[in-house]
Amino acid sequence: MGASIIPCIIMTILWAIVGIFLPILVPKGPNRGIIQVALILTGVTCWLFWLCAYMAQMNPLIGPKLKNTTILMMAKQWVSYFLLSTRNIYIYVSIEFVLEVNKI
Template identity: 75%
Template structure:
């Protein structure tokens, strides 16, 4: 499975808007700096979490663990009979 650029671009733009764009629209007040920091951290961490999950699907480390008889039955049903030897 090859990586698609479209989801990468879409989610980078989405979290970029949250982390870079929205802090400019925070109204002035005593907690403006904290809210801006929260938005930047939210954008960065959510994007990083999404990226890790997306990349983990490209090359999964864990596959199904099948018993030998299950593999033989599946091969027979799919027309790829395996000879035992």
């Protein structure tokens, strides 16, 4: 299981607001029912769509197959993101590696 809690909670709360909280707040009027249904369905469909995308990548069975030039470019361009995320010891390795790449 490779889900991280924070995005799950954020997205669920976000769409729960749209799908559960907002429908309660809809002002009274002839169109109240319609607006409520629209909001609930929006919340459900959008949350489901995000969930599927998330779960499909949770446990990847295959890895991306990349061209070596793409890998070099990735290493060069996406480095700043690695630095921001101090999650992994490999960061240092990759920085070293990137510096090397830059020298080439």
